[in-house]
């Protein structure tokens with residue numbers, strides 16, 4: 781494996797359809813809904829340098845892109861995907877780091893957020909300094925929440941007036957001093973909690 785992670789530019793536009801297919805197929809396999817994006821939308825992100833692409837030679841193996849909401853006060857790192865053959869080797873973590881650094885560079889004052897049900901994303905974002913928050917702390921930009929329409933749990937979100945759902949909200953606030961020491965927090969607090977979790981006694985034979 782000889783994977784290189786690039787900040788995308790127009791020379792990578794030819795991968796747009798393949799990226800859409802990979803995101804779609806991965807969501808299908810996971811059984812989750814997604815904010816479906818067209819190849820044109822992904823091309824725009826690539827051309828604007830608001831995406832990160834991982835290639836093994838010329839084979840597409842990973843991707844993520846940047847979206848902005850609420851007049852660029854909020855940024856989301858979306859569409860994170862790693863090719864199934866390249867998973868569990870730390871590649872998503874490297875892509876996340878790169879797209880996070882790019883987001884900080886392009887939008888230094890913006891809050892960076894995500895909503896997820898995935899443990900992998902929770903772990904990676906926590907290491908970067910994200911904190912769990914209620915949806916009230918996230919963007920109220922309709923464009924973002926419209927992206928949830930493709931999710932199988934959208935009825936739950938609607939029923940709760942967009943205040944809560946099955947996803948956890950995660951937020952990186954550049955003005956929060958605690959966010960500046962993310963890895964210490966993650967290593968000392970989050971990881972030990974995850975690693976020392978014992979099986980539920982109720983289910984013990």
Ligand SMILES: CC(C)(COP(=O)(O)OP(=O)(O)OC[C@H]1O[C@@H](n2cnc3c(N)ncnc32)[C@H](O)[C@@H]1OP(=O)(O)O)[C@@H](O)C(=O)NCCC(=O)NCCS
Pocket residue numbers: 806807810859860861862863866867868869870871872873874895896897898899900901903904
């Ligand atoms: C989620 C995904 C991007 C992870 O990619 P990956 O390259 O395998 O992830 P990494 O190897 O970098 O692992 C990063 C961390 O997540 C953990 N992790 C990875 N996959 C996991 C899984 N399925 N369940 C729980 N934890 C997982 C790893 O153990 C690692 O944690 P650590 O730092 O404590 O060791 C990949 O499985 C994928 O593309 N899935 C389909 C698309 C998707 O779900 N995207 C996220 C949308 S919210």
